[in-house]
Amino acid sequence: MTAQLLDGKATAADIRRELAERVAKLTATTGRPPGLGTVLVGDDPGSRAYVAGKHRDCAQVGIASLRRELPADASRQQVEDVIDELNADPACTGYIVQLPLPRHLDTNAVLARMDPAKDADGLHPVNLGRLVLGVDAPLPCTPRGIVELLRRYDVPLAGARVCVVGRGITVGRPIGLLLTRRSENATVTLCHTGTKGLAWHVREADIVVAAAGSPALITKDMLRPGAAVLDVGITRTEHGLVGDIHPEAAEVAGWLAPMPGGVGPMTRAMLLANVVEAAERNANSA
Numbered sequence: 001m002t003a004q005l006l007d008g009k010a011t012a013a014d015i016r017r018e019l020a021e022r023v024a025k026l027t028a029t030t031g032r033p034p035g036l037g038t039v040l041v042g043d044d045p046g047s048r049a050y051v052a053g054k055h056r057d058c059a060q061v062g063i064a065s066l067r068r069e070l071p072a073d074a075s076r077q078q079v080e081d082v083i084d085e086l087n088a089d090p091a092c093t094g095y096i097v098q099l100p101l102p103r104h105l106d107t108n109a110v111l112a113r114m115d116p117a118k119d120a121d122g123l124h125p126v127n128l129g130r131l132v133l134g135v136d137a138p139l140p141c142t143p144r145g146i147v148e149l150l151r152r153y154d155v156p157l158a159g160a161r162v163c164v165v166g167r168g169i170t171v172g173r174p175i176g177l178l179l180t181r182r183s184e185n186a187t188v189t190l191c192h193t194g195t196k197g198l199a200w201h202v203r204e205a206d207i208v209v210a211a212a213g214s215p216a217l218i219t220k221d222m223l224r225p226g227a228a229v230l231d232v233g234i235t236r237t238e239h240g241l242v243g244d245i246h247p248e249a250a251e252v253a254g255w256l257a258p259m260p261g262g263v264g265p266m267t268r269a270m271l272l273a274n275v276v277e278a279a280e281r282n283a284n285s286a
C-alpha cells in the first residue's frame, strides 16, 4: 500500500482563497482590513522564518500585518508594554506571541496578559478553559488544522481510535479535546515519552498524530495497515528538517500528512481563520 497524501499545502491554499473572500467583505463593510499582530522576542532563525511565513500568508488574503520585535534580553516590562499596546490597538484584530520565549520570561504570565478576544493562537488560559468547557472560543491552530485536514479528506472520525504522541500545550494536550467533542466523536489516547508499550498503543490506532518532536519515532512496523498518520514533529538537524514519522511509514499507512507539506501549512491557515472569525465577531457586535 502507498498512503494517500493528506495535502496540507494545497488544502491551506484552498482555505486562504475562502478566507480572502470573507476578508474582502469585512474590509468593505468595516472600512479597514483585519490585522494580525506577531510578537517575536529574540532572533531564533526558526521562529523568525515562521513569523515571516505568517506575514506572507496575511498579505495573500488581505489581512494587515503588525510586527513587533524585541531583543532576546527583553525585560518582562518591555514584553508587557507590547502586549498592552496590541490589546489597545483597534487595528489589531488578533495576535500571537511566538513561542518558545527566551527562558528568563514567564510564558504563562505573558499569555495571561493578552486580551482573550485577541488570542489568535487559542492558547490564552481563558480560551483553553473554554475549550475544556465546550464553549465557543478561538481554537488552538494546529489541532484545528488537523481536524480540518481529516474532514476535507473524509477520513472517518466517528468512533475512530486516535493515538496522540506528545503532550505539549500547542498540540498534544488540546487535540484530544477537539477530537472527543460529539461532533467529531473519536476516542483519544494520549501517549508521551513516559508511555509504556508505545508501539502497542500506536498499533491499535486508526489515526496517529505524532507530535513528540522526536525524529523518526514512529516506524512502519508500529502502524496498523491503512491508518491515517499525521506528522507534526519538526526537528532541525544538519540534514534539514526531520519529522516524527519514519519515511517508510508511507508503505503501510492509508493516509499520510507529511512534514513538510502537511500539518504546518494547515496551522498557518487556521491562524488566519481565527483572525477572520474575530473580525467577524467584532463587526457583528459593532
Ligand SMILES: Nc1nc(=O)c2c([nH]1)NC[C@@H]1CN(c3ccc(C(=O)N[C@@H](CCC(=O)O)C(=O)O)cc3)C=[N+]21
Pocket: 049, 050, 053, 096, 097, 098, 099, 100, 121, 141, 234, 241, 259, 260, 261, 262, 263, 264, 265, 267, 268
Ligand atoms: N505562538 C505560537 N504559535 C504557533 O503556532 C507556533 C509557535 N508559537 N511556535 C512555533 C510553532 C511551530 N509552528 C509552525 C507553523 C507552520 C509550520 C510550517 O508551515 N511548516 C512547513 C515547512 C516549514 C519549513 O520549511 O521551515 C511545512 O510543514 O510544510 C511549521 C511550524 C507554529 N508554531
